Amino acid sequence: MIASVKRLVRGPLIRSTNYTIESSTHLFLYVFNQLHIVFMRIVPQSIRVWWQKFLQDIFIAILKVGPIPEHVSFIMDGNRRYAKSNNLPLKKGHEAGGFTLLTLVYICKKMGVKCVSAYAFSIENFNRSEEEVQTLMTLFNAKLEEFANRAQDYKDPLYGSKLRIIGDKRLLTPETRNKLKEVERLTQDGKDFTFYVCFPYTSRNDIQHAIYKNSKEYTEKKIKLNDINLNKFSEKMYLDEFSQKCDILIRTSGHRRLSDYMLWQSHQNSTIEFVPTLWPDFTFTQMCLIFFRWSFFTTIQMYNNDEGTSQYPWKTFMPNIPFMNKNHYEPLESLADPPVSVSILG
Amino acid sequence: MTMTEAHAIKTKYLNGNGKFVVDNGNADMTGSTGSSFHIPPPAASRMKGGSANTKRRTVQAISKSIFVDNRNINTSSTIKSQNDKNNNKATTTAVSSNTFWKSENTNYFKFTFYKIVLAILFFMFGIFRYGQLQYNKSKLKILDLLYNPSNTPQLIRQDVVKLNKIPSRLAAILEVKPIGDVGGGLKGILNDASELVSWTISAGVKHLSLYDYDGVLQKNTDELRNAIYEHLSIYYGPANVPNFAIRIPHFNKVLYNKKGQGDIKSKVAIEVSLLSNRDGRETIVDLTRTMAELCSNKELNVDDITVDLVDTELKQLVGQEPDLLLYFGPSLDLQGYPPWHIRLTEFFWEEDNNQVTYSVFIRGLKQYAGCKVNVGK
Numbered sequence: 001m002i003a004s005v006k007r008l009v010r011g012p013l014i015r016s017t018n019y020t021i022e023s024s025t026h027l028f029l030y031v032f033n034q035l036h037i038v039f040m041r042i043v044p045q046s047i048r049v050w051w052q053k054f055l056q057d058i059f060i061a062i063l064k065v066g067p068i069p070e071h072v073s074f075i076m077d078g079n080r081r082y083a084k085s086n087n088l089p090l091k092k093g094h095e096a097g098g099f100t101l102l103t104l105v106y107i108c109k110k111m112g113v114k115c116v117s118a119y120a121f122s123i124e125n126f127n128r129s130e131e132e133v134q135t136l137m138t139l140f141n142a143k144l145e146e147f148a149n150r151a152q153d154y155k156d157p158l159y160g161s162k163l164r165i166i167g168d169k170r171l172l173t174p175e176t177r178n179k180l181k182e183v184e185r186l187t188q189d190g191k192d193f194t195f196y197v198c199f200p201y202t203s204r205n206d207i208q209h210a211i212y213k214n215s216k217e218y219t220e221k222k223i224k225l226n227d228i229n230l231n232k233f234s235e236k237m238y239l240d241e242f243s244q245k246c247d248i249l250i251r252t253s254g255h256r257r258l259s260d261y262m263l264w265q266s267h268q269n270s271t272i273e274f275v276p277t278l279w280p281d282f283t284f285t286q287m288c289l290i291f292f293r294w295s296f297f298t299t300i301q302m303y304n305n306d307e308g309t310s311q312y313p314w315k316t317f318m319p320n321i322p323f324m325n326k327n328h329y330e331p332l333e334s335l336a337d338p339p340v341s342v343s344i345l346g
Numbered sequence: 347m348t349m350t351e352a353h354a355i356k357t358k359y360l361n362g363n364g365k366f367v368v369d370n371g372n373a374d375m376t377g378s379t380g381s382s383f384h385i386p387p388p389a390a391s392r393m394k395g396g397s398a399n400t401k402r403r404t405v406q407a408i409s410k411s412i413f414v415d416n417r418n419i420n421t422s423s424t425i426k427s428q429n430d431k432n433n434n435k436a437t438t439t440a441v442s443s444n445t446f447w448k449s450e451n452t453n454y455f456k457f458t459f460y461k462i463v464l465a466i467l468f469f470m471f472g473i474f475r476y477g478q479l480q481y482n483k484s485k486l487k488i489l490d491l492l493y494n495p496s497n498t499p500q501l502i503r504q505d506v507v508k509l510n511k512i513p514s515r516l517a518a519i520l521e522v523k524p525i526g527d528v529g530g531g532l533k534g535i536l537n538d539a540s541e542l543v544s545w546t547i548s549a550g551v552k553h554l555s556l557y558d559y560d561g562v563l564q565k566n567t568d569e570l571r572n573a574i575y576e577h578l579s580i581y582y583g584p585a586n587v588p589n590f591a592i593r594i595p596h597f598n599k600v601l602y603n604k605k606g607q608g609d610i611k612s613k614v615a616i617e618v619s620l621l622s623n624r625d626g627r628e629t630i631v632d633l634t635r636t637m638a639e640l641c642s643n644k645e646l647n648v649d650d651i652t653v654d655l656v657d658t659e660l661k662q663l664v665g666q667e668p669d670l671l672l673y674f675g676p677s678l679d680l681q682g683y684p685p686w687h688i689r690l691t692e693f694f695w696e697e698d699n700n701q702v703t704y705s706v707f708i709r710g711l712k713q714y715a716g717c718k719v720n721v722g723k
Contacts, residue, residue, distance in 0.1 A: 024478045024481055024482070025478070028474070061460055062460050062463050062464050062467065063464070064460070065457060065460045065461050065464055066411070066464050203685070203689070204653050204656075204657070204686065204689060205653060207630060207656070207685070207686065208651065208652065208653045208656050210634075211630070211633065211634045211637060211651055211656060212648065212651045214634045214638055215634065215637045215638040215641045215648055215651060216641070216648050218638035218639075218641065218642055219638070219641045219642045219648060225635060225638065225639070228631060228634050228635050228638060229631060230627055230628065230631055233627075233630075233631050233634065255717070256692055256693045256694065256713070256717075257690055257691060257692050257693060257717075258688060258689070258690075258691075259689075259690060260689045260690065263685040263686065263688055263689065264627070264685045266680070267626070267680045267682055267683055267684075267685040267688060268384070268385075268626075268680060268681060268682035269384075269385045269386060269387050269679075270387055271387045271388060271389060272387075272678050272680075272693075274693075292467070292471065293389070293471070294388060294389070295464075296468050296471055296472070296475075297388035297389045297391070298388040299407055299408060299411045299468065300388070300403075300404055300407045300408075301388045301391050302407075302411075302414075303403075303406070303407035303410060303411065304391075304403075304407070
């Protein structure tokens, strides 16, 4: 008992110093987090793990019956600040970030999200120091191989997922490019879940690439001019069928900008969430609360949009009253004749 | 009801040569419902549209959601099915009803149980959310009292001088609210726009882009010019109203000051550009078409299409990238703002705010002063 109290007292409860409370949602999260941390420090490890897993499974199962986003996207910001604030080498920060990503991808897959994309490396990141770029590359390769192996192992929860690495691959060395191709080939049969890793990617590059591809195909007479339109344009982009829209875009570490990521996908009717936590600290709870919030508002939106359509079974049994239906218009001639008009002047 | 229809309407303006013709008969776009073709993200749509906003309706939506099986109906597919409702209504219902019973790991009772639990959680969240809404609203009211420009440019400048940097280009997303609301209708949006212009001039920012989805401001330039002139004369006195230029990139037009004052060649205090949804994705697609034609006519090499080239073209067609984007709505909804131009733009909006107020403006500038941009590093 004394030991557990000691454990409680020791050190600040929140690990990261960059945690700021900006709104009442964050306050709620903060209190929740604190309570959970206290709870976690009191109970023994085995119960702790079991309890965590149980909570996760239950919450996923509950969320699964509601509306689920199709395309979720992450901007993983704050790895280096995490390393700095915890006095770790930079590499450890990136490793922690990679671990968080794989965990969250697994949860998304379990929840029934069809596609997850993550901003692993920006084209602008080549401006960083040579050493850091190099470590990032090696780490990235290792993580990809791990993912590919897990996607092939039928016992693993990530089994059956497809890995795609998108971006301007001309900027990479030939060896890396071959390796990426090999990893992509290993997982190409995955159907129900796609994981896009944006590796040297910027959204402007993506749009430019689509323009280039369209122009090229037009000059080669593969498509007509009419085929270049709003719907077909995004098919030429890197993210295949998910290029049209990204349902939830999550950016960690509190910056409120997109930093050249998913501009085309998220600039209309998509939810953009800016979270103050650093990426390695971004947990299951926080992500699920974001999903829950989205699910809540989507339920209401769907109800408001789809009232009277086939969504609600009892609506089909309702009689169709002509003048209650606003889409139905009758011409003036079809109205019944009015009574005879008589003037008082005789 | 979405992109395709909006597209169909927009293409009415398109002449054969790719030049745009203003259709005067369409001035009734400022109807009672505001942006008619835009589907906002879920959280933002909650706050819009009068009748969809009541507590009773929320309770109805949640309780009826228990009976809806949306495991196979994703949001995008519902939007799609709205688009061609008549075509494949039968097929979509068939698919959903089939899989509902035949899916292997469906346990009907388990499913219903989870549905009910989810609805209960939704109710709890709804109550929490109501409290949060009230809290945010009162916070905003207090902020409004704290930051009040009182139509005095000196006060605004005093607020801005404290900051260590201000954006050189500012953008704002405005929307036409329903006519019954506070600040609704065409009058409302004109008033908001001209207030913003006055604040921006007083803060010392030289460029302002005003975006509204339907392009209502673009269609009512005369009224806008008059409104801005009136507001500026309230701020600076009728004798020395600062010069302003209004630029409409889409029609390639520049207008100066109030109508009838003619072109004034002296320095302008602010350049206001008016953008609409047309300047977003569609402009990029139009650019692609032009480039494709140029390429097939051998006037342009395909390999010359680089990010820089596209950037210069889009800068000419739409304008520069803003540094700070203000949104005066309840939760961030970019409404199709030109995607190429929000690369490093800072966003600012206040939770649950629904009005164009000075407190949002100045707090946005404060956030910008505190932010650190490091491209790639």
